[in-house]
Amino acid sequence: MELAVLDMAGTTVADDGVVIRAFDEAATTVGLPTEGPDRDAARRYVLDTMGQSKIEVFRALFGDEERAQQANVAFEQAYQSAAGAGVRPIPGAAEAISDLRDAGVKVVLTTGFSGTTQAMLLDALGWTDIADLVLTPGPGVRGRPYPDLVLTALMRTGVDDVAKVAVAGDTASDVVSGLRAGAPMVAGTLTGAHDEATLRNAGATHVIDSIADFPSIILSH
Template structure:
């Protein structure tokens, strides 16, 4: 894609998504969803399963428990499916997740330039921690945030606002957000970030990201520093 137009105002914080943006998981989300759906009795084949899988793809980036609440009639089934999803995903993390090319270098470059970086997810804190441990990223960003303790998941603005509070930015105009899903984009816009960039290494394509309001669409996280480093 063409080089993005740089953002001219100083950026103090970048809020980055994990799966699909900085972390590749080779389809583990859908695999884990299928295991979870089967565990609560959703037919393994047919229109009901296909509709549920489409919903999972369309809502990538959201808190997983909220996705299951939308799919299943009872809170008990939603919680059971969420637990099964986490077990299935966690069992596949070792050897199943890898960094998106130059993601770690991009984070280090931004922090070296004095910009704080916070990594966020729609997974539970436990699953996020397992991914971080598998990658050895414990000290890479300034912080890791997940739904729950730090508020609602995407598309709500809570994680972006919590990140801004955590690093004590001077103004929301100094915050940039980057992710691979429409929900990442909506979350950033609702939080008031002036730079809300989509990347094409994950769940959603350029049209979906632009329709959600992305200020920039990039091939990958590798192009992101050009937006915010002047």
């Protein structure tokens, strides 16, 4: 393997459920009732679609572009306020990234958050130089479950074959994105949003307790 594409929140970064709290603030901002079946259904959808681009999640939930954009801005602000002081690395994550890079494997960190929120997370963790590249959805790069983040990582790092790419994430969307890109190794981690059954049903080739276990799988492949 020459490239490892790793998710952030839930895979390499712990944020103690800030995503759902930020979603609740965003949903309230755009007028979703604070209690009741509509709020419960929206929370369930957010959990089911963890890992996807947040603006796409809000578009699906609210249907209206202006309302989705308003919710996305409120979400990003709430997430950044809550997560800035509370995020921390998943135990062993920094060491795993270092081990991969020391072995000559390029590492790209990806997220469904905006570039601004990703930069905040990296700065809070002291990770601004930890990876070869960091990526978020944006113009010409769709978020998960599309394959764009993985394929963009491949192109921008100069790796010449998707058969040399390994992907790891904690959600079904991470797994589907890696499989759609054609990566032969797509691991689900049990430190985030989705359980083993969900990850395996999505098609994960491996399910691991933590990203700390990922280098030994890649380097023995």
